[in-house]
Amino acid sequence: MKRLLLLLAFAGVVALMAWGFNQAIFVAPTEATMGDVQRIFYYHVPNAMLSFLFFAISFVASILFLAWKNSAPERAQAADAWALASAEVGVVFCSVVLITGPLWARPVWGIWWTWDARLTTTLILWLIYVSYLLLRRFAEGAQMQTLAAVLSIFGALDVPIVYMANRWWRTQHPAPVFGGGPDSGIKDPTMLAAFGWNVLAWAAWGLMLLAFRVHVERRQQRIRHHQTVAALAGK
């Protein structure tokens, strides 16, 4: 029964993503100034928004880990699993942003990359969380979890800077699409719908990944715990 429900959820997410793809590639009208390449928008922006969400989850879970580390060790381990899993999913989404960005920039701006504030802060965000994942891979134990939690909190501080970069500074990157003044926004309901569907589809996919990953990590924690107990008992 549980397996069937999981399969249904998985099929639902895949269907949602297929529907989002259809909306972005076939249903939404071609953009006036950029042409078909503007369809990258339906991937680039939802992925950026969701990477912020997952880094925010990692941030909150890391704070909870530090708060519960001594007082509630079992809850702290759960928080640690959430922090790790959401950082991983966040890196996946942030990678999509950093890949789709240059693909869009090359035909539209004439360059693959430039060191403006938006692009640079996003790359830094990605690097911080990649280093977080490296730390988690190459070190072990309670000390590593504490260091990782601090690194995740530090990394998440970059999220508001990335978000504000094209508001605070002059950038190559365009002004925000939403709430970016009179020369911004989506002027067509079909385009807006395609964008909304893709935010929804990618959110569903990301949250599903997160749920699976947390589940796996909790199991691994239990395995490690049993191994430690067995080793201490001298078996």
Next chain:
Amino acid sequence: MSGMNDNSGSQNSSSKNSSSKKSSLKNSRSLRIVVAVVVVLGTIGYLAYTGQASAKSYYVTIPEMQKMGAKAYSSNLRVEGFVKPETIQQDGPNVRFVLSEYESHNPKAQQNPRQITVDYRGSEPPPDTFKNDAQALAIGTWGQDGVFHATQLQAKCASKYAPAQGAATSGAKVATNEAPVVAHGNRTN
């Protein structure tokens, strides 16, 4: 907390001593965390503040470049403006055009906007989005001859998305079979 102190007061002096040591250790630890947080937030705040002040660092506008004086001739600049319609003269990858302070539909563009001639010589032609009224960045140097000699051209696109004429909502089925539809002057400002 104070209740705990009262209890320890009634106990022997050695446990009282160790508990006060523990709490001072805890205090110094939280002090260190506070200091670290202040340093990190202070750095971010400082960066944001100085960044705010040097917000113009990525590019300069035409009036800003003209106000730079002699420095404008000696520095490598990235200057921003709008391509004045019908001024693009293309010769292979090279382009000569007029860069204006305002978009031509902007009412301010009627009142003698500041504009410069840009002479671009590069290895590859500018992007397709480089056209009449496009917001563009020219990278190069301002010559004494009053012409901006660019080695690189970048278009800067608006974050406003509107369907191409003839492709509106009826679907991209038509549009995907054609070359990207280019609509001129449908941007209002």
